[in-house]
Amino acid sequence: MEAVFFVVATLCYLIATVGYLVYLFRDQASIHVASWSIMLIGAVFHTGAIIFRSANLGQLALTTGQEALSLFAWVFVVTYLIVQSRLQLRILGSFVSPLAVIFMLSSEIMPTHIMPKSEFLKSGWVILHVGSLFLANALFALAFSLGIMYLLQERYIKHKSFGFLYPRLPSLKTLDSIAHHCLITGFPLMTAGLVTGFAYAALVWHSPWNWDPKEILSLATWVVYAVLVHERLAVGRGRRAAWLAVFGFTAILLTFLGANLILKGHHSISGKI
Amino acid sequence: MGHIVLLGMNHKSAPVEIREQLAVACKSAVNPLHMLPHLKDVDELVFLSTCNRVEFLYTCGNLKDGTDEIKELLRVHVGLSASTPLDSYLYVYEDLDAVQHLFQVASSLDSMVLGEPQILGQLKDAYRDAVEFRTVKTILNRLLHKAFSVAKRVRTETCIGSCAVSVSYAAVELARKIFGELQDKKVLLIGAGEMCELAAGHFMAQGVRHMTVANRTIERAVELAKRFRADTVPFDSFLDAMMNVDIVLSSTGAQEPIICYEDVRTRMRKRRSKPLFFIDIAVPRDIDPKVNQIDNVYVYDIDDLQGVIDLNREERRKQAQLAQHIVDEETIKFKTWLNSLNAVPTIVAIREKAEMIRKNELKKTFAQLSGLSDREKEAIEVLTGAMIKKILHDPIVFLKKKAQRGTQPLFMDFTQQLFNLQEDNSDSAMNCDGPVNGDDEDNFLQTLKK
Numbered sequence: 001m002e003a004v005f006f007v008v009a010t011l012c013y014l015i016a017t018v019g020y021l022v023y024l025f026r027d028q029a030s031i032h033v034a035s036w037s038i039m040l041i042g043a044v045f046h047t048g049a050i051i052f053r054s055a056n057l058g059q060l061a062l063t064t065g066q067e068a069l070s071l072f073a074w075v076f077v078v079t080y081l082i083v084q085s086r087l088q089l090r091i092l093g094s095f096v097s098p099l100a101v102i103f104m105l106s107s108e109i110m111p112t113h114i115m116p117k118s119e120f121l122k123s124g125w126v127i128l129h130v131g132s133l134f135l136a137n138a139l140f141a142l143a144f145s146l147g148i149m150y151l152l153q154e155r156y157i158k159h160k161s162f163g164f165l166y167p168r169l170p171s172l173k174t175l176d177s178i179a180h181h182c183l184i185t186g187f188p189l190m191t192a193g194l195v196t197g198f199a200y201a202a203l204v205w206h207s208p209w210n211w212d213p214k215e216i217l218s219l220a221t222w223v224v225y226a227v228l229v230h231e232r233l234a235v236g237r238g239r240r241a242a243w244l245a246v247f248g249f250t251a252i253l254l255t256f257l258g259a260n261l262i263l264k265g266h267h268s269i270s271g272k273i
Numbered sequence: 274m275g276h277i278v279l280l281g282m283n284h285k286s287a288p289v290e291i292r293e294q295l296a297v298a299c300k301s302a303v304n305p306l307h308m309l310p311h312l313k314d315v316d317e318l319v320f321l322s323t324c325n326r327v328e329f330l331y332t333c334g335n336l337k338d339g340t341d342e343i344k345e346l347l348r349v350h351v352g353l354s355a356s357t358p359l360d361s362y363l364y365v366y367e368d369l370d371a372v373q374h375l376f377q378v379a380s381s382l383d384s385m386v387l388g389e390p391q392i393l394g395q396l397k398d399a400y401r402d403a404v405e406f407r408t409v410k411t412i413l414n415r416l417l418h419k420a421f422s423v424a425k426r427v428r429t430e431t432c433i434g435s436c437a438v439s440v441s442y443a444a445v446e447l448a449r450k451i452f453g454e455l456q457d458k459k460v461l462l463i464g465a466g467e468m469c470e471l472a473a474g475h476f477m478a479q480g481v482r483h484m485t486v487a488n489r490t491i492e493r494a495v496e497l498a499k500r501f502r503a504d505t506v507p508f509d510s511f512l513d514a515m516m517n518v519d520i521v522l523s524s525t526g527a528q529e530p531i532i533c534y535e536d537v538r539t540r541m542r543k544r545r546s547k548p549l550f551f552i553d554i555a556v557p558r559d560i561d562p563k564v565n566q567i568d569n570v571y572v573y574d575i576d577d578l579q580g581v582i583d584l585n586r587e588e589r590r591k592q593a594q595l596a597q598h599i600v601d602e603e604t605i606k607f608k609t610w611l612n613s614l615n616a617v618p619t620i621v622a623i624r625e626k627a628e629m630i631r632k633n634e635l636k637k638t639f640a641q642l643s644g645l646s647d648r649e650k651e652a653i654e655v656l657t658g659a660m661i662k663k664i665l666h667d668p669i670v671f672l673k674k675k676a677q678r679g680t681q682p683l684f685m686d687f688t689q690q691l692f693n694l695q696e697d698n699s700d701s702a703m704n705c706d707g708p709v710n711g712d713d714e715d716n717f718l719q720t721l722k723k
Contacts, residue, residue, distance in 0.1 A: 157450060158565065160577050162584065166450075172548065173453035236546030238569040 002056070005049035006070070010104045012042025013077070017097040024094045024168065032090045039097060040081055046074045060127060065110030069256070072134050073103035079138040087178065091168050095145040125200040133193030137252055139186035140225070144249035146179040150242040176237050179245055187229045194222055217255040224248045275316055275682075276336050277412065277611075279371035280343050280363060281328030284385045287362040291353075295327050298351045305329075305350045306406040312346070314339040317413040321378075321399040323392065325385055327351065330375060332412050340365060372416060372607050376600040379420040380427035387589050388433035393424045411682040412614075416607065423603045430599060433592040441472040443581040444552045444573065445479055448520055451550050451571060459483040459518040462503070463511050464525035465493045468554045472522055473501055485518065487511035489525070512536055516543060520550045523559040530561040537564045552578070613694075614685040616676035620669050622694045627661045 019035030050071060053061035061067040080096045153169040156162050169175070197218075198208040209215065228244040284292065309318050319330040329347065333339025348359055366374045377383045381392050400417045403409045409417065427433060445455075452458055460481050462469055465488040473484065484503035487510075488494035494505045506514045512532070515521060525531060532551070541549065551572040553560045558574050565572040612618060635657060639650065668688070675684045688694075 153450070157447065157571055160573070160580065162581070171449060171453035172451050234545075236544070236569075238546045238548060240546070240568060 002049045002052035005045045005052065009042045009046035009049060010101070012038050012045060013097065013100045013104055016042060016093075017101050020094040020097045023090070024165070027168065029090075032093065035093055035097070036081070036084060039077065039093075039100075043074065043077045043081060046070075046077065050074060060130070062126075062130060066107045069103055069107035069110055071130075072137065072256075073100055073107065075134040076100060076103060076138040076141050079135065080142065083142060089170060089174070089178065091170070092142075092145065092149070095149055096142065099141060099145065123200065125196055125203070129193055129196040129200060131193075132189045132196065136186040136189035136193055137249075139182040139189070140245070140249045140252060143179045143182040143186065143245040146175050146182065147242040147245035147249075150175040150179065151239070151246070154239055154242070176241070179242070180232060180237065183225070183229060183232065183245065187225050190222060190225060194218060214255065221248065221251045221255055224251050275332045275334045275412075276339075277330070277332050277368050277371045277416065278336065278340060278343075279328060279330045279366040279374050280340060280347070281321075281326060282362045282364065283326040283328075283383065286364050291351075291362055292325060294351050294353065295322070295324065298322070298327070303350075304402055304406070305346050306402060306408050308346055309406065309408045312339075312342045314342055317410050318408040319399055319403045319413055319417065321396060323395050326378075326383075328378070330371065330413065330416075336367065368611075369604055369608055373600060373604045375416065375420050376423045376603055377597075379424040380596055380600060381424070381433065382427075382593055382596055382600065386439065387593055393421070396420065396424075411686045412611075415610065415686075419603065419607055423600060426603070427596045427599050431592040431595045433589060433596050440468070440554065440575065440578045440582065441475040443578045443585070444472055444522075445475050447571075447573060447578075447581070448476070448550055449479075451548055452519060454480075456480040456482065458520060459485070460520045460522060461511065461514055461518040462486045462488075462497065462501075463508075463521065463523040463531070463559065464488060464555065465490075465497045466524035466526075466555070469522050469524035470497060470500075472552065472554065473497075476520070476522075477501055481520075483518075485514055487514060512540070515549070516540055519548065520552065522552045522554070524553075524555045525559050526555070527559055528557060530559060532560045532564060534561055534563045534567070537570060538567050541567055541570060554578075613689060614682045616672050616681065616685065619685050619688055619694070620672055623665060623669070623688070623692055626692060626694060627665060631657050631661055 016035045016039035019031055019038060023031045023035060050061055053067065057063060060071075062071060077100050080092075080100070084090075084092060149169055150172060152163075152165060153172055153175065156166045156169075157172070197215075201210060202208040224244070225248050228241065228248055231244060232241050282291065282295075287295075305320050306318060309315065312318070314333045314335050316332045316334065321328045321330070327347065327350075329343045331339065331343060344359060344363070347363075348357075353359060374383070379393055379396050381388050381390065384392050396417075400409070400421075403413070403417075448455060448458070455476065458481055460473065460476050460483070462473055462484060465486065477484070482502075484498075484501045486494045486498045486501075486503050486505045487508050488497070488505075489508045491505070494508075497503065498505045515532075515537075521532075523532070537549070546569045548569045548571070551560050551564065551570070553572060553574040556575060560572055560574070562572065562574070564570055613622070635654065638653070639645065645653075672684065672688060675681055
């Protein structure tokens with residue numbers, strides 16, 4: 001059942017992406033509404049898939065890299081749907097929906113072997129840790145999309161060559177301030193996620209820092225975002241800030257892929273557990 | 274039936290000296306509409322006057338006499354002496370050509386700046402005046418309403434109005450793409466040339482409230498500052514004034530660039546990289562092109578802006594073709610309605626409708642009464658036929674009598690509505706109370722109330 005739901009969700013995201021790509025070329029509100037709705041339907045099926053999976057496992061479906069990425073894609077899509085319904089920045093969908101599809105499809109290639117059942121993972125701490133980190137990362141992914149839109153639009157204006165997207169993209173100010181809000185909200189969440197992680201590690205392993213590869217990489221991305229937030233608050237907004245948002249999220253993706261595919265540690269399959 | 278005629282002159286047909294006189298006449302308080310009762314041959318009249326165009330739209334029974342009267346009216350209104358040859362500046366469109374021209378004017382296809390939005394408002398004002406003076410009746414009323422809905426269709430179905438085609442407008446559009454809303458933005462004017470003034474006016478119209486003027490001659494700076502409710506700074510300290518502004522409009526007569534790369538780079542750091550938009554409309558340029566390389570700084574010189582305009586012109590031309598198609602389509606629809614105002618088609622339509630109802634009802638009745646003989650059926654047919662004929666006799670005689678008079682369109686239109694004769698072709702111009710037009714009318718009524 002959950003596999004069917006998962007496939008339906010992926011298909012919905014795919015159709016929504018196609019719809020949003022059409023929307024890039026044809027400015028019709030109906031295309032946006034249709035794509036947004038299909039994405040919402042996809043999110044509903046996706047929710048179903050995650051609930052079934054978690055019920056089967058008896059804990060939050062986070063035991064494999066596949067589940068983790070799928071859960072992250074879900075958080076991302078839901079965040080987008082909420083942000084979109086409040087902002088009405090329609091063109092954002094054309095830049096966000098492909099990311100959702102990429103997350104869904106790449107979750108398929110993630111390792112599927114389940115880590116040994118562990119009481120550690122059933123704690124409320126883990127949900128707090130994962131929840132805030134995933135939400136932070138979803139906001140960073142939005143900031144990444146907005147950053148790409150910003151850089152595109154900035155390029156058009158700077159080089160005085162107006163591509164077909166120029167009239168469709170909103171003003172630099174709009175893109176920058178939405179990205180700003182995503183980052184300003186995301187960064188405390190990321191910090192909270194890391195702190196709860198360390199606290200929980202201290203609780204179960206009696207040491208907050210275990211030189212786990214993911215811990216090191218996470219701290220590195222945290223530093224990247226700390227620099228970015230500093231840059232925005234103290235130095236100024238604009239092109240550099242947009243580049244940093246794109247770079248920061250790329251770093252997050254590398255952290256995630258690296259920790260799950262290549263490196264071993266207690267965040268991936270074997271490790272300490 | 275009478276003719277619809279449109280007589281007038283615009284920027285294409287009349288030279289600037291004549292148009293200057295138009296502009297003066299445009300401001301005069303006397304509306305030529307009040308002359309209508311004195312015009313023997315003119316039935317309905319609408320008078321449109323803008324600085325680039327003056328047009329009389331009227332209906333008349335006799336084409337030549339009516340037109341002569343209107344020409345005289347125009348001559349008096351504009352204040353041209355009798356010796357000035359007027360005819361060469363005028364265009365006269367009749368019937369469908371007049372309808373088509375009006376639709377083109379309303380949708381801004383005939384404007385100096387293709388797609389500019391003011392003309393529709395001016396046409397609505399002209400219509401409001403005509404309503405106040407009671408100079409519009411059945412035909413022009415319908416025609417004007419149709420013109421408004423055509424303009425609306427053109428505006429929603431094409432993007433003729435969305436491309437900037439003047440330097441100042443292009444600059445404003447670019448500023449919007451960088452800053453979003455312009456209300457809280459600050460503009461610095463360096464130099465006080467005419468172009469600069471024009472662009473500043475555009476920015477002010479977009480809601481910019483904070484302007485600063487730096488000019489070598491203080492008198493001119495003060496004069497400009499007064500006009501835009503701006504501050505002034507000494508010319509030598511404009512670089513420091515740049516710290517707090519978002520948009521810099523420059524048009525000095527300097528031979529060398531007055532703003533260099535280093536000037537801006539050091540100040541950008543202090544500005545915390547807040548975007549800065551330079552509009553350089555001076556020739557030779559005031560701003561070193563290298564400044565554009567600095568992050569979050571955008572420099573557009575006059576050629577760059579011209580490039581934006583050329584792109585937009587091309588796009589507008591394409592959109593204008595689409596718009597022209599809509600105009601042609603609507604003209605044909607209007608023709609259908611006009612034709613229906615003749616007595617003969619109206620009478621034929623009434624008869625056809627009655628006959629159709631009779632046939633349908635007979636069919637139903639015969640289907641239920643299966644025992645009728647052929648003779649009985651024939652008798653019922655004759656009975657119903659005679660009833661219809663007698664009921665319609667008086668209305669038809671009435672319509673035929675009215676067909677000889679000037680009030681004919683009014684009665685034909687009324688009859689059509691009374692008998693709902695246009696129900697089948699819902700597409701036609703008759704269908705004027707649809708949602709689109711309804712909106713227009715509502716808006717219009719609101720403006721009337723104001």
